[in-house]
Amino acid sequence: MDRIPILRMGKLLLVTIQVDMHDQLAMTLQDDLTERIVKEQAKGVLIDISALDVVDSFIGRMINNTAAMARVLDASTVIVGMQPAVAITLVELGLTLTGVKTALNVEKGIALLGKRLL
């Protein structure tokens, strides 16, 4: 089965979504990520969606839920690299990702997580 790789760097888990997300893939990522947060005792999760040219309500909800689950597991999530056209579409769709931290790129995302990763 297809899987999106999760890389660990210290207390950070890095996910770079490079493929066109279908629903099952999104659900698998959510399961994998929550397991890895606990296993690695991660404090931060960075999800790079710069290669995603579509984020619909399902994937948006997955992002929202993943961030909420990570928070309950004592990890902060930052979504990085959203394309401008995707941002416009998401908000028009009605999904504002309230409660999810965002940054323009990986570097800024890591800076946002800051002390949590030390």
Add this chain to the structure above:
Amino acid sequence: MADLLFGSSFSSSGLCGMNSASAHSGSSDFMTLPLQTDEHVVALRKLVREQSITIKLTLVDQTKFVTAASELARNTLKYGGGGNVSFSLLSNGERQGLCLVFEDKGPGIVDIAQALTDGFTSGTGLGLGLGGAKRLVDEFAIESEPGRGTVVKIVKWKK
């Protein structure tokens, strides 16, 4: 819009020909794809993206239309029990557009106005799919009959 779904003259190719626009009949301008699996949804997104680029939609309009297509394809799959989608290229004088018609023979929608309301969902979703898709396109038409199925048509015109 009368009898879009169940009229005797119903045919997918005819649907996009409405609104004084004419659908091309060439094979590359019209096709029907199945919507039975997640992979079909991904394939549809790819097709819609390619065709949006072909008629030179702006990047934002491309993204909006692909996203709307993705929402409706998921509805067809999840709530309609699968179905199909017809794609056609429209030409209205100087303007070009893209038309998609989603069809399923699922349980149908009893209250369409309610289904279009943000936050309403009969399943486990956010309830943004139908109303959200409507906001992302230029033309939106829906017809449904409980027990017989649902047809949704969306159009995006090049500005």
